[in-house]
Amino acid sequence: MIANTLHRNITFLYNFLSKHYKANPFTRHMNTSDNLLSFNRNGKLLFYLDRTYVREIFDDPTPKDLIQVSGWVKSIRSACKGTLLFIDFTDSTTILPLQIAVSNTIPNFGQVKNLTMGSSVSFIGKLSTEPTLELKLESEDSGHKFHIYNKIDNSDNYPIAKQALSVDYIRSFPHLRARTRFGSSIIHARSELINLTHKYFKNKKFTHITTPIITTMDAEGAGCQFKITPGNFFGTPTYLAVSGQLALEVLTCSVGDTYTLGPTFRAENSNTTRHLSEFWMLEVECSFAQLNDIITIAEDYIKYVAKQMMQTEWIKYLDEYNGDVIQRLSELINNEVIVVSFDECMEIIKNNYNGQTVGSINISRDDERVLIEHFGNKLIAITHFPSVNRPFYMKRTNSGKSTFSFDIIAPEVGEIVGGSERETNYQRLVKQMEEQKMNVECYKKYLDMRIFGSIPHGGFGIGIERLLMFLTGVKNIRDVIPFPRMISHAEF
Amino acid sequence: MIANTLHRNITFLYNFLSKHYKANPFTRHMNTSDNLLSFNRNGKLLFYLDRTYVREIFDDPTPKDLIQVSGWVKSIRSACKGTLLFIDFTDSTTILPLQIAVSNTIPNFGQVKNLTMGSSVSFIGKLSTEPTLELKLESEDSGHKFHIYNKIDNSDNYPIAKQALSVDYIRSFPHLRARTRFGSSIIHARSELINLTHKYFKNKKFTHITTPIITTMDAEGAGCQFKITPGNFFGTPTYLAVSGQLALEVLTCSVGDTYTLGPTFRAENSNTTRHLSEFWMLEVECSFAQLNDIITIAEDYIKYVAKQMMQTEWIKYLDEYNGDVIQRLSELINNEVIVVSFDECMEIIKNNYNGQTVGSINISRDDERVLIEHFGNKLIAITHFPSVNRPFYMKRTNSGKSTFSFDIIAPEVGEIVGGSERETNYQRLVKQMEEQKMNVECYKKYLDMRIFGSIPHGGFGIGIERLLMFLTGVKNIRDVIPFPRMISHAEF
Numbered sequence: 001m002i003a004n005t006l007h008r009n010i011t012f013l014y015n016f017l018s019k020h021y022k023a024n025p026f027t028r029h030m031n032t033s034d035n036l037l038s039f040n041r042n043g044k045l046l047f048y049l050d051r052t053y054v055r056e057i058f059d060d061p062t063p064k065d066l067i068q069v070s071g072w073v074k075s076i077r078s079a080c081k082g083t084l085l086f087i088d089f090t091d092s093t094t095i096l097p098l099q100i101a102v103s104n105t106i107p108n109f110g111q112v113k114n115l116t117m118g119s120s121v122s123f124i125g126k127l128s129t130e131p132t133l134e135l136k137l138e139s140e141d142s143g144h145k146f147h148i149y150n151k152i153d154n155s156d157n158y159p160i161a162k163q164a165l166s167v168d169y170i171r172s173f174p175h176l177r178a179r180t181r182f183g184s185s186i187i188h189a190r191s192e193l194i195n196l197t198h199k200y201f202k203n204k205k206f207t208h209i210t211t212p213i214i215t216t217m218d219a220e221g222a223g224c225q226f227k228i229t230p231g232n233f234f235g236t237p238t239y240l241a242v243s244g245q246l247a248l249e250v251l252t253c254s255v256g257d258t259y260t261l262g263p264t265f266r267a268e269n270s271n272t273t274r275h276l277s278e279f280w281m282l283e284v285e286c287s288f289a290q291l292n293d294i295i296t297i298a299e300d301y302i303k304y305v306a307k308q309m310m311q312t313e314w315i316k317y318l319d320e321y322n323g324d325v326i327q328r329l330s331e332l333i334n335n336e337v338i339v340v341s342f343d344e345c346m347e348i349i350k351n352n353y354n355g356q357t358v359g360s361i362n363i364s365r366d367d368e369r370v371l372i373e374h375f376g377n378k379l380i381a382i383t384h385f386p387s388v389n390r391p392f393y394m395k396r397t398n399s400g401k402s403t404f405s406f407d408i409i410a411p412e413v414g415e416i417v418g419g420s421e422r423e424t425n426y427q428r429l430v431k432q433m434e435e436q437k438m439n440v441e442c443y444k445k446y447l448d449m450r451i452f453g454s455i456p457h458g459g460f461g462i463g464i465e466r467l468l469m470f471l472t473g474v475k476n477i478r479d480v481i482p483f484p485r486m487i488s489h490a491e492f
Numbered sequence: 493m494i495a496n497t498l499h500r501n502i503t504f505l506y507n508f509l510s511k512h513y514k515a516n517p518f519t520r521h522m523n524t525s526d527n528l529l530s531f532n533r534n535g536k537l538l539f540y541l542d543r544t545y546v547r548e549i550f551d552d553p554t555p556k557d558l559i560q561v562s563g564w565v566k567s568i569r570s571a572c573k574g575t576l577l578f579i580d581f582t583d584s585t586t587i588l589p590l591q592i593a594v595s596n597t598i599p600n601f602g603q604v605k606n607l608t609m610g611s612s613v614s615f616i617g618k619l620s621t622e623p624t625l626e627l628k629l630e631s632e633d634s635g636h637k638f639h640i641y642n643k644i645d646n647s648d649n650y651p652i653a654k655q656a657l658s659v660d661y662i663r664s665f666p667h668l669r670a671r672t673r674f675g676s677s678i679i680h681a682r683s684e685l686i687n688l689t690h691k692y693f694k695n696k697k698f699t700h701i702t703t704p705i706i707t708t709m710d711a712e713g714a715g716c717q718f719k720i721t722p723g724n725f726f727g728t729p730t731y732l733a734v735s736g737q738l739a740l741e742v743l744t745c746s747v748g749d750t751y752t753l754g755p756t757f758r759a760e761n762s763n764t765t766r767h768l769s770e771f772w773m774l775e776v777e778c779s780f781a782q783l784n785d786i787i788t789i790a791e792d793y794i795k796y797v798a799k800q801m802m803q804t805e806w807i808k809y810l811d812e813y814n815g816d817v818i819q820r821l822s823e824l825i826n827n828e829v830i831v832v833s834f835d836e837c838m839e840i841i842k843n844n845y846n847g848q849t850v851g852s853i854n855i856s857r858d859d860e861r862v863l864i865e866h867f868g869n870k871l872i873a874i875t876h877f878p879s880v881n882r883p884f885y886m887k888r889t890n891s892g893k894s895t896f897s898f899d900i901i902a903p904e905v906g907e908i909v910g911g912s913e914r915e916t917n918y919q920r921l922v923k924q925m926e927e928q929k930m931n932v933e934c935y936k937k938y939l940d941m942r943i944f945g946s947i948p949h950g951g952f953g954i955g956i957e958r959l960l961m962f963l964t965g966v967k968n969i970r971d972v973i974p975f976p977r978m979i980s981h982a983e984f
Contacts, residue, residue, distance in 0.1 A: 051780060092748045098960050120945040150943075154899055185797060210974065233759060235981070256545075256583050256585055261757065265705075277725070453641075455562070
């Protein structure tokens with residue numbers, strides 16, 4: 001009789017699994033007997049369970065008979081004279097922890113009682129909304145159970161305490177900081193930003209180009225490249241790319257509007273809260289475009305991601321954490337970018353400041369603050385920078401003294417965008433390269449594009465980390481990248 | 493009177509531009525008098541024109557009074573005793589060229605007549621569907637005109653001839669190959685694949701992680717890393733990442749399901765049609781997952797991108813170019829992936845082949861062909877590879893002799909996916925690292941995840957170029973990446 005029941009159960013199980021497996025390829029087959037199947041005491045199969053994400057529960061918080069969640073314990077407290085345990089539980093798919101209520105009617109209740117923060121576990125129980133939304137583990141007969149994957153034995157060593165931790169403290173645990181709400185919000189926000197970026201440019205019919213990291217060129221001429229060894233591997237010295245722009249330009253002159261999104265590298269000795277040796281950059285190159293077009297696209301992109309990002313739970317949390325993030329982003333979306341020339345900026349600075357930078361060829365950090373204050377916390381596009389000390393590829397105005405270039409500066413973060421029209425005339429470009437003592441021969445194919453159907457084009461670059469700082473209110477660039485690299489520091 | 497007309501026109505123009513500028517931030521302001529504005533002979537403003545993409549015209553081929561297109565001349569021929577010119581024109585937003593018909597009623601007709609292939613130009617004319625879809629330039633009064641940006645003066649030097657070019661030939665012009673249909677199809681297909689990949693994993697609630705390129709670790713232990721100089725910059729020797737897996741695993745143990753998509757590097761002396769020194773890799777890490785789950789996700793992802801890609805015009809073109817691409821992808825979508833163990837494969841090879849590889853620990857290229865033939869051109873997931881010579885992180889079966897690992901091999905291309913469950917037990921992992929003579933101290937934080945709430949997890953890696961070869965039918969890996977890097981070759 002028992003054998004018959006078992007046989008029926010197994011047949012049923014087989015059919016059920018076969019069907020289910022095809023219906024949902026994302027079923028997680030955790031085939032330990034502990035949690036794949038639930039039989040009641042009479043050997044009746046109760047359920048074969050998929051894993052449910054905590055995010056799905058908050059998205060659709062209606063009661064359910066039996067669900068399984070898998071993740072980590074955030075905190076644990078005892079109630080009703082020790083007969084009930086409340087566990088704050090997360091699988092990091094959402095900011096909010098799910099409350100798990102485990103009753104002492106569950107076998108091995110003592111094991112749950114001894115769980116420590118950070119331990120990994122699966123719970124199978126009933127999703128209830130009475131008195132509040134929680135997963136209740138009450139009755140073994142209903143299939144309620146748990147499985148502990150890993151209990152942290154020496155919990156004093158676990159660095160992520162329950163109380164609020166300073167950003168500086170958690171920065172020293174790059175492998176564990178995403179276990180905090182702050183750390184996981186950043187990781188999710190970064191993922192969201194990269195996704196939105198691809199979505200935006202796909203909608204605008206831009207083509208994504210993967211520009212090379214190992215390169216023979218120096219787009220910025222700043223001499224701060226990392227070199228690659230063995231040096232003879234490629235038959236020519238190679239470096240880590242400081243920019244993908246030159247490769248991008250070449251393809252823009254074939255396939256039209258393009259962008260690239262990937263890592264870039266600077267061997268600068270800048271140990272600040274705004275610099276990294278390895279950072280991600282969005283670079284956009286627009287065909288048949290002039291300065292105004294390029295500024296417009298940069299503005300539209302920033303407003304798009306700001307608008308989308310501020311609606312995510314991650315930014316809502318970071319708004320509470322860092323203050324006024326959403327307020328600042330809302331204002332940005334409703335305001336035009338201020339477009340102002342470099343020369344006008346210098347006038348403003350002279351009239352508002354001690355004047356020591358007047359006549360300079362750059363906008364300093366102090367200058368940025370003066371301008372931001374002058375224009376009332378808006379984004380500012382500063383155009384027509386002087387030609388002196390600008391990269392060879394920038395198109396110059398008729399007088400030759402200034403360039404069709406722009407930077408966009410943002411409150412607090414400073415420069416987040418830099419761009420320009422590119423020189424499209426072969427002779428003028430070669431002249432500018434020679435002025436900067438570049439080896440013109442190395443750039444032959446880049447120059448070819450000025451002979452074979454040259455087009456007006458230009459673009460801009462945005463450091464993803466700077467943009468993230470702006471979008472999240474985070475003050476230190478090392479907090480918006482999973483594994484930061486800077487001078488004397490490369491962990492992992 | 494004329495002054496009044498002009499004033500009215502300018503006021504109208506100002507209002508028009510202001511309104512238009514806000515309505516569509518993607519208006520391209522090509523502010524040369526040649527093509528921004530069209531006045532008729534009486535000074536009446538006819539139109540302020542946006543640029544229209546050729547793709548938009550084919551998507552909505554209804555007649556229009558006046559449109560502007562910008563791009564390159566593909567070919568040019570004279571008709572009606574030289575009074576009419578037919579130009580094949582492309583802006584690379586679609587495979588098909590747009591036909592432009594220029595009549596000699598247009599001033600400077602002679603300039604158009606002398607245009608050469610590859611020259612860049614804007615045309616403003618009337619979009620007509622009679623007799624076929626074409627842009628007609630007939631009457632100056634209606635605002636029909638053109639602007640030549642760059643005529644190729646010495647057109648004999650332009651390497652992209654009108655006739656069909658061999659893939660080998662165009663490969664030697666990395667900067668111009670995207671001007672060919674084949675080259676631009678590949679660039680667009682690559683862009684599409686990367687976009688689809690982000691879309692897929694976003695929909696499945698995976699978090700995108702940017703794993704570091706500059707790394708202190710060696711995920712594969714294969715000793716084929718590029719080193720970075722200056723070597724003391726980071727205070728420790730650093731290398732170009734061969735994989736982002738270890739960093740990805742760490743975050744999977746915090747934020748759940750993750751993936752990374754970016755460049756990886758191998759300093760291997762492999763000068764073949766299937767190897768690159770710099771290539772893009774999709775790496776996926778699944779939390780609370782076992783071998784079957786991981787294979788299922790890899791299968792589902794490949795089928796998703798295959799299904800989406802085969803509907804694009806780029807793959808439809810490459811199907812004609814390379815033959816049977818769509819047929820092969822259709823079969824793939826309708827068939828299950830064959831799941832077969834390494835040992836079973838060895839039996840099949842012994843029975844179908846000369847047997848010389850039996851007893852081996854690897855599947856050779858020849859073995860792959862035998863298996864593909866045996867199973868009838870399907871995708872094959874080979875599981876449970878021997879433990880010998882496998883990376884330290886692979887989880888082993890109870891006997892210790894084989895691993896919870898798999899490769900997916902595809903017809904013609906061979907291996908496109910490799911993955912495994914990861915060892916999650918601290919002691920076993922350390923033992924496996926010591927066996928492989930690794931410096932355990934360097935991996936302390938990676939190991940920490942096995943103490944602080946270890947979870948069952950695993951994942952897979954897919955070389956984007958191999959996958960693209962499979963999806964496009966392209967035979968040489970150098971043709972599916974814009975700027976290939978291999979031993980003795982790094983151009984750009």
